[in-house]
Amino acid sequence: MTTLTQSTTWKALQTHTSQLPHMRELFAQNPQRFEQMSVTACGLFLDYSKNRVNDETLKLLFSLAKEAKLSEKITAMFNGDMINNTEQRAVLHTALRSKATQTIIAEGVNIVPEIQQTLAKMAKFVDSVQSGNWKGYTGKAITDIVSIGIGGSFLGPKIVSQALKPYWQGGLNCHFVANVDATSLCEKLKNLNAETTLFIMSSKSFNTQETLTNTLSAKDWFLAQGASQQDVAKHFVAVTSNVAKATEFGMDANNIFPMWDWVGGRYSLWSAIGLPIALLIGMDNFKDLLDGAHQMDEHFTNTPIEQNMPVIMAMLSVLYSNFHGSQAHVILAYDHYLRGLPAYFQQLDMESNGKSVTLDGTDVDYSTGPVIWGGEGTNGQHAYHQLLHQGTALIPADFIMPLQSHNPLGKHHDQLASNCFGQTQALMQGRTYDEALAELNNSSLEPAQIALIAKHKAMPGNKPSNTLLMDKLTPSTLGALIALYEHRTFVQGAIWQINSFDQWGVELGKQLGNDVLDRIGAPEEASQLDSSSNALINLYRKGQL
Numbered sequence: 229m230t231t232l233t234q235s236t237t238w239k240a241l242q243t244h245t246s247q248l249p250h251m252r253e254l255f256a257q258n259p260q261r262f263e264q265m266s267v268t269a270c271g272l273f274l275d276y277s278k279n280r281v282n283d284e285t286l287k288l289l290f291s292l293a294k295e296a297k298l299s300e301k302i303t304a305m306f307n308g309d310m311i312n313n314t315e316q317r318a319v320l321h322t323a324l325r326s327k328a329t330q331t332i333i334a335e336g337v338n339i340v341p342e343i344q345q346t347l348a349k350m351a352k353f354v355d356s357v358q359s360g361n362w363k364g365y366t367g368k369a370i371t372d373i374v375s376i377g378i379g380g381s382f383l384g385p386k387i388v389s390q391a392l393k394p395y396w397q398g399g400l401n402c403h404f405v406a407n408v409d410a411t412s413l414c415e416k417l418k419n420l421n422a423e424t425t426l427f428i429m430s431s432k433s434f435n436t437q438e439t440l441t442n443t444l445s446a447k448d449w450f451l452a453q454g455a456s457q458q459d460v461a462k463h464f465v466a467v468t469s470n471v472a473k474a475t476e477f478g479m480d481a482n483n484i485f486p487m488w489d490w491v492g493g494r495y496s497l498w499s500a501i502g503l504p505i506a507l508l509i510g511m512d513n514f515k516d517l518l519d520g521a522h523q524m525d526e527h528f529t530n531t532p533i534e535q536n537m538p539v540i541m542a543m544l545s546v547l548y549s550n551f552h553g554s555q556a557h558v559i560l561a562y563d564h565y566l567r568g569l570p571a572y573f574q575q576l577d578m579e580s581n582g583k584s585v586t587l588d589g590t591d592v593d594y595s596t597g598p599v600i601w602g603g604e605g606t607n608g609q610h611a612y613h614q615l616l617h618q619g620t621a622l623i624p625a626d627f628i629m630p631l632q633s634h635n636p637l638g639k640h641h642d643q644l645a646s647n648c649f650g651q652t653q654a655l656m657q658g659r660t661y662d663e664a665l666a667e668l669n670n671s672s673l674e675p676a677q678i679a680l681i682a683k684h685k686a687m688p689g690n691k692p693s694n695t696l697l698m699d700k701l702t703p704s705t706l707g708a709l710i711a712l713y714e715h716r717t718f719v720q721g722a723i724w725q726i727n728s729f730d731q732w733g734v735e736l737g738k739q740l741g742n743d744v745l746d747r748i749g750a751p752e753e754a755s756q757l758d759s760s761s762n763a764l765i766n767l768y769r770k771g772q773l
């Protein structure tokens with residue numbers, strides 16, 4: 229049993245949360261609730277008043293954070309301590325957005341100069357490609373980028389590029405290939421001209437099956453279009469921490485952008501892994517993205533926990549996971565440009581906090597990371613919101629919306645905003661049986677039918693949500709938003725005493741996948757595995773049912 233669940237604060241929270249009244253009542257009790265439960269930081273505004281909390285709940289949650297030595301843990305991360313204890317690594321993605329004048333030490337070396345050099349190398353490359361000075365093998369300028377990478381080497385670049393489409397410049401297009409399913413690559417290549425296409429191979433380890441296979445196939449395609457081996461250097465660049473392996477693969481050493489062991493894959497968009505983003509939005513905008521994240525780092529490290537946005541959001545999540553039995557958390561982006569955020573936060577949070585032993589290897593006796601999912605508003609309202617309102621699962625929601633649209637058109641944005649706010653209101657207040665009855669009173673239905681329909685129309689409410697607003701979606705506000713969720717994830721991990729920076733769970737699948745690949749290609753039928761796996765492999769070898 230862990231000490232966490234034995235603590236007085238934990239036990240007090242268990243008792244307290246079961247006694248808290250419905251949120252309707254909490255709002256009625258305190259007219260200042262919104263003012264007291266909202267906070268602004270780095271161009272973001274968080275309204276967390278529609279949560280199952282009162283002053284006492286917050287006090288207990290913040291005590292839990294203090295007892296977990298949160299401040300010390302934050303300092304340890306920013307100082308470059310080896311907080312990723314299973315891989316013996318520092319966790320310094322925050323250094324990637326630091327100021328050039330800072331000194332940040334990892335393993336005895338100030339890493340800021342290296343970071344700045346890489347940014348300068350990126351800037352030169354971006355300028356050369358955007359200006360058309362970088363020529364392909366027939367002397368033509370580049371028009372299309374194909375970014376090949378998976379996991380953290382894919383989601384960040386793809387989703388941030390998509391989110392910042394209003395800032396694209398230079399006329400370049402970017403296509404992302406992650407899956408080893410050849411359809412992904414082939415569908416992209418169909419419409420591309422090898423003479424004007426540049427491939428970026430992004431892999432921290434340079435060892436990921438999907439990325440290596442897709443890059444080799446892309447190279448075969450490139451050569452099959454009439455290019456020669458010497459032309460490869462003009463069309464293939466790599467971002468990796470394994471420079472030796474990339475060179476061995478045939479990449480020109482000048483075209484390899486470094487990254488480092490102290491950057492986790494899912495925290496790497498701030499490094500040269502962000503090169504596709506920089507190529508699309510330009511280096512100044514990329515630096516604004518870094519700056520927005522840096523501002524959030526400053527807020528996170530310098531603000532008392534009671535006003536600290538990532539800490540507040542993390543502790544609310546802990547509240548639902550550990551004291552209300554919630555197993556999921558939904559991200560609802562009310563902005564078409566931000567439609568990819570749920571997938572991004574899904575990897576960030578689930579790969580970080582999907583753990584069941586503490587740092588010292590003790591089995592946890594409490595829930596850790598919830599299932600993160602979500603989508604784009606208002607689309608979800610016509611699909612899964614039904615379950616949020618009336619289902620049996622408690623799923624806290626984050627509503628994210630810019631106040632100003634990049635595409636102001638008629639009443640569209642008013643309608644988007646009214647739907648967003650209307651949903652948070654409906655989730656919070658619900659509709660009582662009596663209210664449903666009153667609404668049906670004037671109908672021509674029989675009393676028994678009215679009673680039945682009222683039962684179905686009644687909604688419990690008391691469903692928690694956060695509302696996150698910003699003036700406008702800009703590189704800087706997006707940087708702050710992503711850093712907010714990174715730190716939220718970190719704080720949760722700190723409370724749960726887990727390592728949020730390793731991902732051993734993905735390894736066994738990779739290992740067994742390689743073994744299966746060998747058996748698929750073996751001369752004899754599979755017979756050494758469990759009956760299901762043998763039969764599936766043999767069915768696949770046969771190629772038909």
Ligand SMILES: O=P(O)(O)OC[C@H]1O[C@H](O)[C@H](O)[C@@H](O)[C@@H]1O
Binds near residue numbers: 378380
């Ligand atoms: O960048 P790479 O080394 O190719 O890794 C790509 C991805 O694959 C791994 O399996 C991890 O689960 C991810 O965290 C990582 O981002």
